[in-house]
Amino acid sequence: MHVAIAGNIGSGKTTLTGLLSKHYKWDAHYEDVDDNPYLNDFYKDMQRWSFNLQVYFLKSRFGQVKEIHSNEKNVIQDRTIYEDAFIFAPNLHAMGLMSTRDFENYLSLFQLMETFIPAPSLLIYLRSSVANLVGQIQKRGRDYENSIRIDYLTRLNERYEAWISQYDRGKLLIIDVDDMDFENNKEDLGAIISRIDAEINGLF
Numbered sequence: 001m002h003v004a005i006a007g008n009i010g011s012g013k014t015t016l017t018g019l020l021s022k023h024y025k026w027d028a029h030y031e032d033v034d035d036n037p038y039l040n041d042f043y044k045d046m047q048r049w050s051f052n053l054q055v056y057f058l059k060s061r062f063g064q065v066k067e068i069h070s071n072e073k074n075v076i077q078d079r080t081i082y083e084d085a086f087i088f089a090p091n092l093h094a095m096g097l098m099s100t101r102d103f104e105n106y107l108s109l110f111q112l113m114e115t116f117i118p119a120p121s122l123l124i125y126l127r128s129s130v131a132n133l134v135g136q137i138q139k140r141g142r143d144y145e146n147s148i149r150i151d152y153l154t155r156l157n158e159r160y161e162a163w164i165s166q167y168d169r170g171k172l173l174i175i176d177v178d179d180m181d182f183e184n185n186k187e188d189l190g191a192i193i194s195r196i197d198a199e200i201n202g203l204f
Contacts, residue, residue, distance in 0.1 A: 001026075001117075002068050004077040006164075007126030007177075008156050009148065010136035015183050016121045016126065016192070018021045023193060030062050036060075043148070044168070051102040057084045058110060065117045080120065085110040086163045091155050119169035127161075130154050132178045139192050173201040174197050
């Protein structure tokens, strides 16, 4: 079984991935942030490094999904390959930070890759307001995220909502996280687990 968590920057994907991995004894696959050679450069000069960054994420995510489906283990994945293609790359293109030539090249590469991989068994989308995202980003204090602009997060949130409203590749569970503290509140985490249990039972 392949469960994937989607959501904007600061929505709690990585934290929830770890908690669910521990609860269900699932293998966790995290986003390649710490070892990403383009991330710091990207936040300093988005226009110069946008294509490089997105191709790196696409390659990394494709490799993850291939690995996930090459064995029989149950896996939970932090962020999906779809978010790269339907959220981040189109947003950079729309903002004038990725050329049309690069964007079309990127999209054709994604479309080719997608023919080789199945969709997640269950997609969990963490819905968050921009105000909550900003608070979470400030709380974790990553240097390269200090320059993220509110209008950038707002654009991403709009694209997430548009994508999720049309998502049809498999089972979908939407969790509103604004009034939740699943990292520190066991009741909040328990409520999420109960909803996931109901979805998983429907997969078999």
